[in-house]
Amino acid sequence: MGNKVVTFTEKQLDDYQDCTFFTRKEILRVHKKYRELRPDLVPRQMTEGEASSVKVPREYIEKMPELRENPFRTRICEAFSRDGKGNLSFEDFLDFLSVFSEQAPRDIKVFYAFKIYDFDKDGFIGHGDIKSALVALTKNELTPEERQQIADKVIEEADVDGDGKLSSIEFEHVVFRAPDFLSTFHIRI
Structure with a gap:
């Protein structure tokens, strides 16, 4: 009787469910949230091509309530975008919301946290x-000297191999010692 929009x-739903930590219902909720960012740009029905080719510009993603106040919002968007911008x-x-979901395992969260903190994208966390x-x-609010002191101390404490920077493994060791990491690396949809 009603026209149901598919x-x-x-x-597609099976594939998305296989490669995320979401149920079908959650995937549809994520699409609704995505479409609300730019309804003029995002179609109601998504073909496989559109799901990977239609892009919402970063400035709209950053305005989401879940990211608006996050100081890493730009880096988060860059880390999850295929265009790197x-x-x-x-x-x-x-992918972004799946990694930030409660169901995502810690090692995947750590992998993306590393990407987010790797501002210069060289594969290491340096000064x-x-x-x-x-x-x-x-x-x-910190002086350049204070930032330098903190960076030196972090590297000194976490740089196991002494190369002056943190590899992803060294970063993982630091994060695993942070008890509140999982609760802060989380977005509820």
Whole structure:
């Protein structure tokens, strides 16, 4: 009797369910949230091509209530975007929210946390990355000397191999010692 709009095919939903930590219902809720960001741009029915080619610009993603106040919102968008600029396709957006879900395992969360903190994208967390994180976290309230001291101390404490930077494994060791990591690396949909 009513015209029901089918957002995804059964195969698409199966595929999304297989590669995320979401149920079908949650995937549809994520699509609704994504579409609300730019209803003029995001179609109600998504073909496989559109799910990876239609992109919501980063500035709209950053305005989401869940990210608006997050000092790492730009880096989060960049870490999940295939274009590296923070513009997210539906599939990028789905990955982003899946990783930040309660169901995502700790090791996947750590992998993406590393990508987010790797500001210069060189595969390591160095002094510059730590200083950039400090600027974001403190809204530039620390002096350059204070940022340098903190970066030196972090590297000194966590750099096991003595190369002056943190590898993903060294970063993982630090994060595993942080008891509140899982509760802070989380977005509820």
